[in-house]
Every structure is written in C-alpha cells, then in structure tokens.
Amino acid sequence: xxSTEQRPPLRVGVxxxxxxxxxxFDALEQRVADVEAVPLFGVAxxxxxxxPLDALIVATATPERAAFVAxxxxxxIPTCCPLPVTGDLSTLDGLILAATEAGVPVFVPNPLRYWSxxxxxxxxxxxxxxxxxxxxxxxTTRAVAGDIWTDLAxxxxxxxxxxxxxxxxxVQVMAERLFGATECGDNDHAADAAIMLVRFASGLVxxxxxxxxxxxxxxxxxxxxFELLGWDAILRAVPTNQTVTITNGSGIAQxxxxxxxxxxxxxxxxxxxxxxxxxAQGLLDARWTLPVLEKVRLAAATGEMVRVGGxxxx
Amino acid sequence: xxxRFGIGVIGCGTIAQSxxxxxxxxxxxxxxxxxxxDVRQEAADHVARTWGAGxxxxxxxxxxxxxxxxxxxxxxPEFLHAEQVEAAAAAGKHILCxxxxxxxxxxxxxxxxxxxxxxxxxxxxxxxxFTPRYLAVRHAIxxxxxxxxxxARENERRPRAMYRGLSLSSGAWSPDGTRTWMQDPAYSLxxxxxxxxxxxxxxxxxxxxxxxxxxxESRAVSxxxxxxxxxxxxxxxxxxxxxxxEVVTNLPHGYPLYHHLEIFGSEGTIRAxxxxxxxxxxxxxxxxxxxxxxxxxxxIGTAYVDELANxxxxxxxxxxxxxxxxxxxxxxxxxxxxxxxxxxGQVARISPDFYLVDDxxxxxxx
Numbered sequence: 193x194x195s196t197e198q199r200p201p202l203r204v205g206v207x208x209x210x211x212x213x214x215x216x217f218d219a220l221e222q223r224v225a226d227v228e229a230v231p232l233f234g235v236a237x238x239x240x241x242x243x244p245l246d247a248l249i250v251a252t253a254t255p256e257r258a259a260f261v262a263x264x265x266x267x268x269i270p271t272c273c274p275l276p277v278t279g280d281l282s283t284l285d286g287l288i289l290a291a292t293e294a295g296v297p298v299f300v301p302n303p304l305r306y307w308s309x310x311x312x313x314x315x316x317x318x319x320x321x322x323x324x325x326x327x328x329x330x331x332t333t334r335a336v337a338g339d340i341w342t343d344l345a346x347x348x349x350x351x352x353x354x355x356x357x358x359x360x361x362x363v364q365v366m367a368e369r370l371f372g373a374t375e376c377g378d379n380d381h382a383a384d385a386a387i388m389l390v391r392f393a394s395g396l397v398x399x400x401x402x403x404x405x406x407x408x409x410x411x412x413x414x415x416x417x418f419e420l421l422g423w424d425a426i427l428r429a430v431p432t433n434q435t436v437t438i439t440n441g442s443g444i445a446q447x448x449x450x451x452x453x454x455x456x457x458x459x460x461x462x463x464x465x466x467x468x469x470x471x472a473q474g475l476l477d478a479r480w481t482l483p484v485l486e487k488v489r490l491a492a493a494t495g496e497m498v499r500v501g502g503x504x505x506x
Numbered sequence: 507x508x509x510r511f512g513i514g515v516i517g518c519g520t521i522a523q524s525x526x527x528x529x530x531x532x533x534x535x536x537x538x539x540x541x542x543x544d545v546r547q548e549a550a551d552h553v554a555r556t557w558g559a560g561x562x563x564x565x566x567x568x569x570x571x572x573x574x575x576x577x578x579x580x581x582x583p584e585f586l587h588a589e590q591v592e593a594a595a596a597a598g599k600h601i602l603c604x605x606x607x608x609x610x611x612x613x614x615x616x617x618x619x620x621x622x623x624x625x626x627x628x629x630x631x632x633x634x635x636f637t638p639r640y641l642a643v644r645h646a647i648x649x650x651x652x653x654x655x656x657x658a659r660e661n662e663r664r665p666r667a668m669y670r671g672l673s674l675s676s677g678a679w680s681p682d683g684t685r686t687w688m689q690d691p692a693y694s695l696x697x698x699x700x701x702x703x704x705x706x707x708x709x710x711x712x713x714x715x716x717x718x719x720x721x722x723e724s725r726a727v728s729x730x731x732x733x734x735x736x737x738x739x740x741x742x743x744x745x746x747x748x749x750x751x752e753v754v755t756n757l758p759h760g761y762p763l764y765h766h767l768e769i770f771g772s773e774g775t776i777r778a779x780x781x782x783x784x785x786x787x788x789x790x791x792x793x794x795x796x797x798x799x800x801x802x803x804x805x806i807g808t809a810y811v812d813e814l815a816n817x818x819x820x821x822x823x824x825x826x827x828x829x830x831x832x833x834x835x836x837x838x839x840x841x842x843x844x845x846x847x848x849x850x851g852q853v854a855r856i857s858p859d860f861y862l863v864d865d866x867x868x869x870x871x872x
Contacts, residue, residue, distance in 0.1 A: 324736050324756060325738065325754060364721045364740065366721070366740045366741075368656075389722075395725050401657075403770065407770075426758065495719065495853060496853055497852060
C-alpha cells in the first residue's frame with residue numbers, strides 16, 4: 193500500500209455556481225487523486241462551517257470572492273481564490289492581515305499563468321533573445337460576465353509582468369464604452385474596451401487590449417492571445433489548435449486536450465495543501481497588482497500617462 | 507486614342523525598383539518611361555538600363571526640365587519630398603509621391619499649397635488603400651456589415667531580413683556608407699514613418715472619423731539602428747472609437763502574421779491577416795519558416811498598379827482620387843503625433859483644425 197493510499201481523501205469544497213466552478217469541480221473529480229470534491233452551490237460565506245472541509249476553492253464572481261476568503265481564513269481552511277480576489281486594496285490588505293495572523297495559506301493564482309500555451313511561452317521566454325515587445329489581448333462577448341479591469345486587465349497585466357521580468361514603469365490607457373455594455377461590474381467608467389500601453393523599466397513595451405461585450409457574433413465567447421516578440425524568436429500563445437476534433441455521423445465534437453487552467457490550479461493547490469509547501473502565488477504576491485490597476489484606471493480616467501514605479505510594494 | 511503619358515522617376519532605390527517601376531511597366535499602354543534620376547549615377551544608370559528609360563540624371567531638375575515628362579513619380583526619402591514636389595509642381599508636372607508625404611505637417615502643407623497653386627494633379631502613394639483585402643474591408647464597413655466601427659487594430663511585424671535584403675539588392679541610399687538613411691536619425695523617424703504611417707492611415711480610413719489624441723511608446727532594439735524599430739500607437743477618435751497599431755521591423759524570420767487587422771464593430775468583427783498568404787513553407791529541424799515573399803507583401807501586382815492608374819484616370823478624366831493628398835497630410839499628422847508622444851511620454855492632443863496641440867509648458871504647436 194502506498195503512502196498516498198493511507199491518507200484519507202482531502203475534502204475540497206468548491207464554492208460557486210458558474211462554469212468556472214464547474215471546471216474546478218471536474219478537475220478535482222477527474223484529475224486529482226485522493227480528493228473528495230464537495231460542491232457548495234448557493235452556500236453563504238457564514239455557512240461554510242456547516243460542511244467539514246480540508247480546503248476550499250473560491251470560484252464565484254469576483255465581487256463575492258473576498259467574503260468567502262475571509263470566512264475560510266476565519267475557519268482555518270486553506271483557500272484557493274484565483275486572481276482577482278477583490279478590486280479593493282483595503283479589503284485585500286484586511287485579508288492579508290487575517291491570513292497572516294491565522295497562519296492560513298491562501299493561494300491566489302492568476303489563471304493565465306496556468307493556461308498551458310502561456311505557461312509554455314513563459315518557460316521558453318529566454319529563447320527569444322532580446323525582447324522587442326509583448327502583445328496580448330483578452331476579450332469576451334456579451335455572453336460572459338465580468339469587469340474589464342479586474343477580470344480582464346488585471347490578469348493580463350500580471351501575465352505581462354511575469355513574462356517581462358521587469359518592473360512596470362508607466363502606463364497609458366485609452367478606454368471607452370464601445371459596445372454598449374450595461375453591466376460593467378465595479379467599472380466606474382463604464383468602459384467595456386481598453387487599450388493599454390505598459391512600459392517596463394527594461395524598456396520593454398507591452399500592448400495589451402481588453403474588451404468585453406463584443407457582439408455575440410464574435411467567433412469566440414472568450415478569446416485570449418499573448419505574444420512575446422524577440423530578436424531570435426517569436427512566441428505566440430493562442431487559444432486555437434488545442435482541441436481534438438471528432439467528426440462522425442453525430443456531428444462535430446471538440447475536446448480540449450490540454451489541461452485547463454482550472455485543472456492545473458487544482459493540482460497545484462491540492463499538492464501544496466497536502467505537502468504543506470508554500471503557495472506559488474499567495475495573497476501578498478497578488479497585492480502588487482491592485483496599486484498597478486489603480487494607476488491603470490487613473491490613466492483611463494484622465495487620459496494621461498501615469499507613472500507606476502512608486503505604486504509597487506512587494 | 508487615349509493619351510500616353512511620359513513619366514519620370516525621381517529616386518531609384520528600393521521602392522522605385524520593387525514597386526513603382528513594375529507598375530509603370532504594367533501600364534505601358536498608358537505611360538512610357540522617359541527618364542529617371544538618382545543622386546547616385548550608378549543607381550540611375552542601372553534603373554534606366556533595366557527598365558528602358560532613355561535618360562538617367564543625377565540632378566532631378568534635369569528630369570523636370572524635359573517637356574516630354576508629364577508625370578513624375580517621387581520615390582526618394584521623405585525628407586526630400588517637399589522640395590521635390592514644389593519643384594515638380596513649378597515645372598507643371600503631375601505628381602505621384604511615395605508615402606510618407608513628408609516628415610512634418612508644415613512640409614505637407616507646403617506641398618498642398620504648391621500643387622494647388624500650380625494646378626497640377628497630386629497624389630501620395632498610400633498603397634494600402636489600393637490593396638484588395640483592405641479595400642474589401644472598407645467596402646464591408648461601408649455596407650454596414652459590422653455596424654459602426656468601435657475598436658480597430660492593425661499590427662505590422664516585419665522581419666529584419668527584409669531590410670537587409672533591401673539594402674543589399676536594391677541599394678537603399680546610405681548617407682555614410684555604413685547604414686541606410688532609414689536607420690539614421692538625421693534622416694528618419696524610424697518605424698513610425700516607414701510603416702506605421704500606413705497603419706494610422708488605414709485605421710483612420712476604417713473608423714471614418716478624426717483622431718483627437720494619440721499616445722505611443724517606441725524603442726530601438728536593433729544594434730545597427732539609432733531610430734525606433736518598434737512603435738505601439740493608441741488613438742482615440744472624436745466619435746469615441748479606439749484604435750491601436752503596433753509596428754515592428756526587427757523580427758526574426760518566419761512569423762506568418764506580417765499584417766494583422768482586426769476591426770470590432772457594434773454588430774460584428776472583421777479579421778484580415780497574412781496567415782494564408784505565403785504558400786511556400788519550409789519545415790526543418792530548425793522549425794517552420796515562411797520565406798519572404800516581398801512582392802506579395804507589398805501587393806505590387808495590384809496595389810501599385812491600381813494606385814498609378816487612379817492618378818492617370820484623375821489626370822485624364824478627372825476621376826476622383828482614391829487617396830486625396832489632404833488625407834495623406836492627416837496621416838503625416840498622426841505619425842508626427844505618435845513620434846512626438848513616444849519621445850516625450852505624453853499624450854498628443856490634436857485640435858479640431860487638425861494640428862498637434864502641445865499643451866506642455868512651452869506651449870505652441872508642433
């Protein structure tokens with residue numbers, strides 16, 4: 193009998209009722225050994241104690257995440273909450289303080305870093321030689337909820353920083369409400385599209401484009417492209433060609449054959465909880481993104497270039 | 507019988523040899539190549555021999571003095587355009603001037619004044635507006651197929667091998683014998699004028715509105731260039747639409763998306779790129795390569811021919827110009843604004859009368 197078989201299954205709750213929560217639940221069920229996935233549909237944060245849990249994955253809409261993280265930390269439950277936990281810095285600082293005092297690990301992975309094409313791009317980034325530029329776009333249609341700043345811009349900026357290997361020096365953002373979005377989350381400018389130019393201290397420039405509420409005629413409900421342009425090579429992460437396509441008498445079926453970000457995140461989280469190893473991206477690691485996002489939103493609101501350097505504290 | 511125009515070419519470098527002279531040859535029923543001029547005697551002689559011009563000059567004024575030259579194609583570096591267009595207009599020649607129209611708005615305005623005063627027909631070679639796929643995009647927009655254009659992007663990524671090839675095979679002019687004028691900050695603003703002026707022109711054309719502000723970041727990566735070989739530009743239009751363009755000229759070979767256009771409208775999306783354009787591919791241990799297809803990239807077989815034909819129709823039949831020179835002047839303004847912004851790290855504001863507004867401490871206009 194192996195050592196893993198001697199351990200009882202890890203009970204991992206998944207809170208949330210959307211497609212994201214479903215992906216985490218499926219990942220735990222199908223890809224992670226010795227785990228009991230516990231669906232927590234419609235459970236309020238203060239009711240978390242009703243179900244015995246060893247760990248929790250928060251996969252709700254962004255505005256609901258912080259309350260679940262706080263409740264889990266309060267109960268000493270190791271928690272995974274994908275970026276962004278919250279768009280509010282003071283709320284995040286409160287969570288950091290609570291988690292630190294309680295000694296509860298909180299994993300805040302950027303799902304983009306666990307997206308296989310981008311993960312591979314990052315691993316091979318040194319092969320491109322001197323970087324010319326980064327280009328990335330994250331777009332959704334009206335069928336997908338979310339806010340362009342916290343849900344689209346923030347993970348994209350974090351991914352660019354992750355690949356750039358340099359601090360952000362300045363940003364300029366042009367944002368507008370272009371597609372008539374009526375539900376823009378916490379987006380006080382009601383913008384549904386933005387073009388961001390991010391200059392890093394190394395001189396590297398990232399052009400990042402986010403848009404939501406694209407017409408539903410757009411070919412993909414969610415679309416992500418990320419490119420690293422270098423002197424020796426160009427690396428391009430795209431969401432196409434990741435599928436197995438089966439065509440038969442029943443029609444055409446496509447299956448994603450690469451691990452989804454949810455699967456990779458679930459595996460990493462369970463492994464860290466089980467082994468007691470540090471989380472790759474904790475609350476403190478995620479903290480720097482919010483001051484940067486504030487600068488991004490300031491640039492969008494004022495239409496001026498905004499220097500970022502002093503906003504960072506790691 | 508239709509008039510057959512005598513044509514002269516000023517500047518015998520890359521774009522003349524790769525695009526304009528083939529277009530002239532293609533339209534030989536309508537034009538005859540009379541003379542060419544280049545400050546380099548050997549370049550002028552070579553082109554005259556190759557393309558069948560009867561005369562080769564090192565002083566373009568000699569070409570302009572010929573009464574059998576009706577039309578001149580100016581294919582020199584942009585810092586020479588204003589002087590040469592003014593001289594051609596004064597000589598009563600109709601003019602096709604390669605883009606960019608000029609390196610400054612002031613020079614572009616001088617060219618407009620000179621050609622209007624002389625009553626000659628004047629066109630700037632924004633060849634992309636004659637490129638079939640961009641024409642198809644514009645027509646689709648005009649038909650309302652994607653609603654109102656809200657967000658647009660055109661990226662252009664060129665391999666540095668293209669420029670090395672240009673220098674070696676076509677003899678781009680070099681001020682010091684070591685690098686081309688395109689790499690020298692005394693003569694060029696770099697990627698913004700070399701390529702991005704195409705992109706800002708296209709984006710303005712597709713959005714169908716005027717730009718109110720521009721922001722850009724640029725950098726020089728190539729070790730042999732002191733001018734930016736990368737620029738990323740944001741533009742905001744008066745109707746609220748946003749547009750962006752990234753132009754890189756230093757990339758390694760093989761990337762299939764040399765041009766990549768995306769237009770998001772209120773009702774739909776248009777995409778157009780080069781992914782399927784290169785039909786020749788090499789698969790080796792080193793990876794996949796798509797050897798350069800310069801003719802295809804420049805759409806020489808169609809765009810430059812149609813461009814020249816449009817000017818000839820304009821001269822002969824008063825047909826409307828597909829790219830009026832005032833449009834080319836606006837493209838210069840946007841490119842200058844992008845260069846200004848990237849050098850200062852500031853947003854360039856453009857006033858309703860289409861001048862770059864410098865709202866820094868010094869005031870005035872740029």
